[in-house]
Amino acid sequence: MTESEADLIPLRLRAELTRLGLSARQAAAEIGEKNDNRLKQMLNGRQRISADMLSALVTGVGVNGHYVLTGEQSHGVDIDTVRGVMQQVQDAEALGGDQLSHEQRIQVVCVLLKTTQTTGSAPSADAVITALQSLA
Numbered sequence: 001m002t003e004s005e006a007d008l009i010p011l012r013l014r015a016e017l018t019r020l021g022l023s024a025r026q027a028a029a030e031i032g033e034k035n036d037n038r039l040k041q042m043l044n045g046r047q048r049i050s051a052d053m054l055s056a057l058v059t060g061v062g063v064n065g066h067y068v069l070t071g072e073q074s075h076g077v078d079i080d081t082v083r084g085v086m087q088q089v090q091d092a093e094a095l096g097g098d099q100l101s102h103e104q105r106i107q108v109v110c111v112l113l114k115t116t117q118t119t120g121s122a123p124s125a126d127a128v129i130t131a132l133q134s135l136a
Contacts, residue, residue, distance in 0.1 A: 010045045016063045031060035085112045092128045
């Protein structure tokens with residue numbers, strides 16, 4: 001990443017917060033950042049945006065991290081979809097009495113998210129079961 005590309009990251013992050021209808025103060029509060037001045041400094045380019053801050057903004061308020069880092073709009077899935085798929089996998093585990101390892105759970109979630117991207121809708125119960133069975 002060149003210096004000029006890195007300079008665009010705060011601008012993209014500000015655009016994402018605007019898209020979400022959040023001020024720096026509101027976003028900081030949403031992610032539990034006690035010092036909203038830290039986020040303001042990052043948005044003004046006075047301080048580099050840290051990985052932990054970007055991660056918290058992606059998971060906590062729905063910032064599109066791919067866009068912030070690359071400038072490209074991703075056509076992926078939003079965080080609510082990821083949470084929904086994760087919940088479906090956990091529910092299926094509980095019903096089936098299976099206990100997946102962390103790696104297996106991630107593998108199943110990734111397969112189901114690819115299905116979600118292809119179909120444009122949440123995976124069916126059958127898709128979840130098929131994904132779980134594919135681990136065997």
